[in-house]
Amino acid sequence: MSAPFVLAVPSKGRLQENTEAFFARAGLKLSKAGGARDYRGTIAGLDNVEVAYLSASEIASQLSRGFAHLGVTGEDLVHENIADADNRVSLIEGLGFGYADVVVAVPQAWIDVRTMADLDDVTTGFREQHHMRMRVATKFVNLTRAFFQSHGITDYRIVESAGATEGAPAAGSAELIVDITTTGATLAANGLRVLDDGVILRSQANLVASREADWSPQARETARVILDHIAARARANKYREVRTRFRQCDAALLGEAHSRFGVEAPFGGPTSSGMLTLHCPPGQLYALASFLREHGAETVSVVSLDYVFDRENPLFAKLEAFLRR
Ligand SMILES: Nc1ncnc2c1ncn2[C@@H]1O[C@H](COP(=O)(O)OP(=O)(O)OP(=O)(O)O)[C@@H](O)[C@H]1O
Ligand SMILES: O=P(O)(O)OC[C@H]1O[C@H](OP(=O)(O)OP(=O)(O)O)[C@H](O)[C@@H]1O
Ligand SMILES: [Mg+2]
Structure with a gap:
């Protein structure tokens, strides 16, 4: 058995609640076998991961010493508790809570x-x-x-x-x-x-990676899987999926939609029958739907996305670049 991959998360308060909710939204369910007072946990479906529940300041120290691979803690605690923080840890992503x-x-x-x-x-x-x-x-x-x-x-x-x-x-x-x-x-x-x-x-809560941790090939693979879930969820949050079908839809129209509304066409331009799937920032949905109808669409439907998996994972790329440095 190889050494476990350690993910350190806050053990109490709003930081713990927000962290668990954040991982759950990414499809990673943290659970404690022994109930609320158990300070060790697991992630459903990821066998080699040990979840360590610690105080937010202790998480910063553990990351600095390489006792955890990844952790969630505040930027303030990272900079307060870790000398030479920029070299010892990498702030992979701000999590949007713990401000x-x-x-x-x-x-x-x-x-x-x-x-x-x-x-x-x-x-x-x-x-x-x-x-x-x-x-x-x-x-x-x-x-x-x-x-x-x-x-x-x-x-x-x-x-x-x-x-x-x-x-x-x-x-x-x-x-x-x-x-x-x-x-x-x-x-x-x-x-x-x-x-x-x-x-x-x-400061806000951050997903933080340790340089000193034992980054075996297996640990890297585990990090890739965790960060893939998180990146797919983050990408999904930035867009809604918009579908429509109309004959007049062409590349010029798509180009205009892209520059005016920040719309992406992840699966390419319209099919031969004019069927189109777009990703649109939530704030631009109504403007986009109006635009499409003005140009001939009869119906425009919008759904929320749970995950968008891209071949490129910017979070894992950031981790790899940091570990190579
Ligand atoms: N209103 C707030 N009060 C305290 N901490 C906050 C607040 N808002 C955000 N945080 C962040 O939460 C983190 C501190 O969390 P917490 O108090 O649970 O950890 P700790 O200081 O290690 O534990 P303890 O307070 O038991 O010593 C810091 O990163 C801090 O910036
Ligand atoms: O600007 P404010 O919104 O008033 O928040 C700041 C206060 O909140 C925190 O204390 P908290 O009551 O959370 O207790 P703690 O010190 O145990 O974390 C922190 O230590 C500050 O005292
Ligand atoms: Mg505190």
């Missing part, structure tokens, strides 16, 4: 501090006046250091926060914070404001 910004936020009462440059000015004054450096509460220690350094700010000190970071300024344990925000509600409730140029990173 959060990592931001620098100061008390709303600091009306003169709008930008990182303003912050630089006050840190120096603060040190002279208080005989200590300004304190930044955060759990994103590495992201904070790199960002402050890129703005030339050195007169500060990090106070590591394990949680409820937004409360630190009011509690008197820090002057400002670096933390994640989605709606901004928690910052506002704590009287804090994001600096105008204070967004360090815009």
Whole structure:
């Protein structure tokens, strides 16, 4: 028996729910034999895969060390927890959930501090006046250091926060914070404001590949199968299938439909009887249906697609290019 292929997914909360739903939509059903508290699972139909349920930050560390081949975690955690992340892991695809910004936020009462440059000015004054450096509460220690350094700010000190970071300024344990925000509600409730140029990173959940994992031929084949499902589903989501049949349909008309509505003709132009299958972006469906009828179509039908399998798989191509680098 060869070593299993390890897919690491979040073990709790919205990230877990969204991740399971994402894989299910791609036709990959994750299941835990031992119920909700079991931290090992499988994917139906893929024998050699072990699903490891871990915390989102642990997933970043495991990927960096090669203990998982693929994983789902936030970009913020990848950059915070993995030194030299661009070399050790590859962000294969943003998954469209888990959106959060990592931001620098100061008390709303600091009306003169709008930008990182303003912050630089006050840190120096603060040190002279208080005989200590300004304190930044955060759990994103590495992201904070790199960002402050890129703005030339050195007169500060990090106070590591394990949680409820937004409360630190009011509690008197820090002057400002670096933390994640989605709606901004928690910052506002704590009287804090994001600096105008204070967004360090815009994060979302990503499918991430590890360089250090054991990429045996069998592991590559498993990755290809998983990524093929995901790519086919992603391609299907981008289009609806449009069918019609009318004699006047020709290459010129198809060319116009392509340039005006972004329509593809995956199976080529109309058949001899004028039968036509098109893929159309959802937002252009009505315009396309009107266009086709104006040019002679009696009936235009539209259906949703579950999967569109292409010979080329852009996700697997990206993984292979990364592993070759
Ligand atoms: N409103 C939010 N609150 C917390 N995390 C969010 C939010 N929106 C998106 N995320 C993302 O979810 C990930 C963190 O998930 P989670 O809190 O489950 O992991 P963790 O920090 O490893 O676990 P724990 O909080 O138990 O230490 C990050 O990538 C973060 O950007
Ligand atoms: O901008 P907002 O929409 O207010 O979201 C940001 C807040 O949400 C998260 O906390 P959460 O309540 O999810 O708990 P957690 O820290 O345990 O993840 C995060 O730590 C922030 O505090
Ligand atoms: Mg958390």
